[in-house]
Amino acid sequence: MKVAALLGPSVKTAAIRRFQIHPDIQITPVEQLTADWDAALIFGGDGTVHRYLPQLHAFKIPVLVVPSGSGNDFAHTLGIHNSSIALQVWKGFCAGQTNVRKIDLGLIRKDKEETLFCCVAGAGLDAQANARANRMPTWLRGAGGYLVAALQTLIKLEPLEIHLNCECGCEKCPGLFVAIGNASRYGHGFKVAPKAALDDGKLDICLVRRMNKMKVLCCLPTIYFGAHLRLREVSYFQAPSARLDTRPRLELYADGEYICDTPVEISVAPGALKVISPKYL
Template structure:
């Protein structure tokens, strides 16, 4: 792959990550050097870390989907196949997209794809703990089936723009893009250029009911299910009674409260 990239970009410099946080740190270095195009090779987490450092800068994000899900690449039409991604990088065509932003009790950052709380966070934890030996949709399906056996929904206070309510949901997904979980169209109406977050709430249901409805998410046909609530907003805050895992573009943080918003048209991407 490096050979193919150097054919397209003869002056390419390859920087490798060796530990957590390296992707963001290296992206900051690239911005400081005035690099025009920063190509992130990895999964949604790595691409999010790099892209987050390019927000509101002159640099453009390039994507090589090499991860488990590669869902942002799917939404943008630059993957998940490497050959397609290379052709998009070579095309020189760019788009400017929205970026999600988040802050918790102790940290803050950006997300490009999907954030969430509840079952999807528990599934991500399962994948990160070992199911990554599988790739794409099979990894997520295996994690869903494993997680469902022990998952217990907990109540959360939800504030969406000026509306506030408490709910015990299976999951709360906050999407800038359409897919997560290796092609699951959790927010099929989402656009990375509309200045809005798409919010999908799935109420507590029985395990049997959940499994029956689960296949619909792959076609984006779940929004009509009676247990699903869908809406759009510019801001949402989730508050739990205690510290809970929260999903940010495939990676997990621990927080009691998380507020998410949208920063419109703030990142250039090679498409």
């Protein structure tokens, strides 16, 4: 079996050795994928997964994510919380277990460009915090840096207006941020879309309207548990697609990466990715 190893920027090739469990399995570090690989191993975080989504989707290569980055929300959503769990899942796959499943991806359209994402796309407070966190040292990003960045961003946050249009209706209101999730979590564990499922053919949309900054400070930690849905300033709905615009124009981030500025159209791509995951999922 030919296996491509895709390494994140801080991962050494030595990480591959544990997964070389049989002489007939040839694992090779590569920079790009082609159609002739039987499987892929990603040693990295959400940003590394995001980078290879177009190739994984195009070639229909089953992929196992070994959480090794500063942000590993996608791997955690799949039930892979560390490299030991990833190794057990890999052993099952190599032994012929049926632990490959198809999951949805999100698709962002801006002008004539299309970008796939696996976790959450967002604009507003969360995206600005994301941008700030990306400038932090890697060790800090993995140790609550996103929360620190969100608090710093809140202090300087300017008023904004969010226009959201989907099959559930239209929303036009002063807001803090909007998050559109394929998965339930981002930002190192913030469960912004707690009802999201990776294979339901829908996006989960969380719109947070404007509230005073003191209330935001009190409520921000509730997102870790998905308890923010109880707030009257939060609207939450599911739809296969949505159009997002803002005043002023805002940066849109997805999987921790800058994608484009608003306005954008976002939709779900059903069954777009094959993942190797624990059998119980």
